[in-house]
Amino acid sequence: MDREIVKLLSEAGGVAIFPHVSADGDAIGSSLALAMALKKAGKDVVVYVEENIPAVYRFLPGTELTRFYDSSDEAMDINLALDTGDVGRLGTRGEAFFKAPCTVNIDHHVTNTKFALLNYVDETSASTGEIVYILLKKLKLHIDTDMATCLYTAVATDTGGFKYSNTTAETHRIASELVSAGIDIGELSQRIFDNTTYPKLRLTQKAIELLEFYENNRLAVVTFSRADLLATGASDEDCDGIVNIGRSVEGVEVSLLVKEKNAEEVRVNLRSKTYVDVSEVAAAFGGGGHKRAAGCTVNGTLQQVREQLIEAVKDRL
Amino acid sequence: MDREIVKLLSEAGGVAIFPHVSADGDAIGSSLALAMALKKAGKDVVVYVEENIPAVYRFLPGTELTRFYDSSDEAMDINLALDTGDVGRLGTRGEAFFKAPCTVNIDHHVTNTKFALLNYVDETSASTGEIVYILLKKLKLHIDTDMATCLYTAVATDTGGFKYSNTTAETHRIASELVSAGIDIGELSQRIFDNTTYPKLRLTQKAIELLEFYENNRLAVVTFSRADLLATGASDEDCDGIVNIGRSVEGVEVSLLVKEKNAEEVRVNLRSKTYVDVSEVAAAFGGGGHKRAAGCTVNGTLQQVREQLIEAVKDRL
CATH class of the missing domain: 3.90.1640.10 (inorganic pyrophosphatase (n-terminal core))
Structure with missing residues (x-):
């Protein structure tokens, strides 16, 4: 000190x-x-x-x-x-x-x-x-x-x-x-x-339903539109930890939560298990964080940002 | 020592x-x-x-x-x-x-x-x-x-x-x-x-879908039939931790996982948050464990055992 x-x-x-x-x-x-x-x-x-x-x-x-x-x-x-x-x-x-x-x-x-x-x-x-x-x-x-x-x-x-x-x-x-x-x-x-709200419970169920896997199941992605969040009644706070669902799956190295903030902005949470430095990926999109946990807010539509992030992560797997 | x-x-x-x-x-x-x-x-x-x-x-x-x-x-x-x-x-x-x-x-x-x-x-x-x-x-x-x-x-x-x-x-x-x-x-x-198998992921989704709440949402119950386990492809090992989903919900004090072993036997996992001694409940059904985590195997049909356990927990809430 x-x-x-x-x-x-x-x-x-x-x-x-x-x-x-x-x-x-x-x-x-x-x-x-x-x-x-x-x-x-x-x-x-x-x-x-x-x-x-x-x-x-x-x-x-x-x-x-x-x-x-x-x-x-x-x-x-x-x-x-x-x-x-x-x-x-x-x-x-x-x-x-x-x-x-x-x-x-x-x-x-x-x-x-x-x-x-x-x-x-x-x-x-x-x-x-x-x-x-x-x-x-x-x-x-x-x-x-x-x-x-x-x-x-x-x-x-x-x-x-x-x-x-x-x-x-x-x-x-x-x-x-x-x-x-x-x-x-x-x-x-x-x-x-242990304070899961009922909307969060529904959001968790939705997240498992929407989970997609890429690159031989080493990359897990959940994409939430505003409509998904509205349907479950979930707040932004309820989204905390959702990215860990993908990360917890066997064989997954990187997990992404891609969440529509509004028509122009998308928030992305990134987690990795053992070797991918997700703070570098986030930094390339104007964000930051730690090696195993990072985040960024990106301009673009939900699908555009999702594709960009998947491409960026693929290079590091 | x-x-x-x-x-x-x-x-x-x-x-x-x-x-x-x-x-x-x-x-x-x-x-x-x-x-x-x-x-x-x-x-x-x-x-x-x-x-x-x-x-x-x-x-x-x-x-x-x-x-x-x-x-x-x-x-x-x-x-x-x-x-x-x-x-x-x-x-x-x-x-x-x-x-x-x-x-x-x-x-x-x-x-x-x-x-x-x-x-x-x-x-x-x-x-x-x-x-x-x-x-x-x-x-x-x-x-x-x-x-x-x-x-x-x-x-x-x-x-x-x-x-x-x-x-x-x-x-x-x-x-x-x-x-x-x-x-x-x-x-x-x-x-x-962080080693969730794909069957466990499906089982988790199913558990959230089947979650029932009683006693002003202080008791959470998930009931799995053999058919549920077969449908998700889950093993008994995949059931570990499922009881914690109910326990993690806000306001829940006791969570039960009631699982059909066969036509005559039902396995029950019990968890509590702060004051109910679930080892006493389990002991009353021939099981045991700790205050906040216990288990028992009970003779009866799935619905019979489920009702008996709910009644036994209700008295302690």
């Missing part, structure tokens, strides 16, 4: 935390844990979110510290981006982020562009939650049950429940410490992972 | 290990790890399995130490049952088990009947794999990458990928140690968890 960042944070009077747009469990969990710890240390703290917190994470402690940015808000001493690979992932908060006298960027994405004044990027870390855990230790701040709940959520979600290849001995060591802080793993895991 | 068991095992010349019938990841993983460690320590070792090792676990190291019991086999110094709650779970090997001068029973099921000469049952342990890890440490045997692979499989499967309420700080601490032994978590997890 960067000593200067630790020193600045311990001396700061006010800190604003910026998780990335479409915040996931890692972005939200690590932001809430850091916010609660800094607040308990007597600092002014706010977490500026781009959207409402997804329903699945609304049970987490610390959400009262989150709000939308208002242009009349006074700048804090430090604006700190968490789990945010580049300025684009700050969404509409990009300008606000650079208003503070000091900007900090703490992340684990290998594609991080180091856009802040001080940057700490550890791409060997499975989650930003693990980096925040170490940061809190360096800041000598006690990790209470609420903070541990948020950090465990961050770690568990970004490792796919300790299943992805990014999971390390350190990941489990930190998870062990967090469990010791008094969290209820059974209840927490159910809230994070 | 029982000192006498450690002493006896360290002095024994030959040990036969007995995992339970329909062996799962914990039974197989802990048996193979212990077998390899004892073999490396110079002992005669065999793992007597009831059935062929399920396809999903055939990649595990140490399977060459497994075979079927033959009545002409000479008795070993110690016959050791692993992860086996009662004599019934030894299946056809019950008589063979008691032929050794010393019998040992190492397990974590709260319903364990302590049927051996020496019994070590730690129901606070999430998996028998964790107990075997501690046993190997007490025996001062080095845990190599192969043994760690088997033990991680045991721990990861019996905790549902570190999600069930049985997961403790100790579980993660041991997992961390096992990862340090050089295992590849990404590859291992995919082999264990």
Whole structure:
């Protein structure tokens, strides 16, 4: 951990935390844990979110510290981006982020562009939650049950429940410490992972029905039109994890979820099992992410984008 | 860990290990790890399995130490049952088990009947794999990458990928140690968890289609006839985990998978989320297991058994 960042944070009077747009469990969990710890240390703290917190994470402690940015808000001493690979992932908060006298960027994405004044990027870390855990230790701040709940959520979600290849001995060591802080793993895991909504159940059924396989069954593709989403009553949030259905099938190396956002834009989620670097594929389409999990938003019709992505993946299989 | 068991095992010349019938990841993983460690320590070792090792676990190291019991086999110094709650779970090997001068029973099921000469049952342990890890440490045997692979499989499967309420700080601490032994978590997890067969994919689709909800959606039930299983081409092994689909739905407390074995017998898998003790329900029907995961085989027609189980669960919701 960067000593200067630790020193600045311990001396700061006010800190604003910026998780990335479409915040996931890692972005939200690590932001809430850091916010609660800094607040308990007597600092002014706010977490500026781009959207409402997804329903699945609304049970987490610390959400009262989150709000939308208002242009009349006074700048804090430090604006700190968490789990945010580049300025684009700050969404509409990009300008606000650079208003503070000091900007900090703490992340684990290998594609991080180091856009802040001080940057700490550890791409060997499975989650930003693990980096925040170490940061809190360096800041000598006690990790209470609420903070541990948020950090465990961050770690568990970004490792796919300790299943992805990014999971390390350190990941489990930190998870062990967090469990010791008094969290209820059974209840927490159910809230994070076992909360399938009825629309999601229908969407899952539809996804299996629509699954297509290419390249000797090494590539799995699910294509959702707006009509499919409407028919199942599913929200965008319900689509989380659908891409893993294809990935979980025997012999599949790459799984794609190609989803119509509107008539001109298509969102693509990419997952791989063992050797294809899907962050490279996503980057070629203006997106980013990790080797085994990436995403991009592409201009074009659903069928055009689907064909383009299939071609791009084929070359790497 | 029982000192006498450690002493006896360290002095024994030959040990036969007995995992339970329909062996799962914990039974197989802990048996193979212990077998390899004892073999490396110079002992005669065999793992007597009831059935062929399920396809999903055939990649595990140490399977060459497994075979079927033959009545002409000479008795070993110690016959050791692993992860086996009662004599019934030894299946056809019950008589063979008691032929050794010393019998040992190492397990974590709260319903364990302590049927051996020496019994070590730690129901606070999430998996028998964790107990075997501690046993190997007490025996001062080095845990190599192969043994760690088997033990991680045991721990990861019996905790549902570190999600069930049985997961403790100790579980993660041991997992961390096992990862340090050089295992590849990404590859291992995919082999264990992301190996959905095409029949299983069809079975999953069918299960969602057949899902029924009772008691204000707190009870989820999937009922599979032999015809359903035939139509999807699914094997009994493919049914593993299907009960979790209902359990994962929001608001569901108990999930049942009621599966026709033949015209007279029905197999029922039970899962609960937070408060219903399904091991009690299973026990009332001659089965057993854990608070949140249990099973029983019941005489009757599919519809009879389904109704009986629904009634039994209703009283506890």
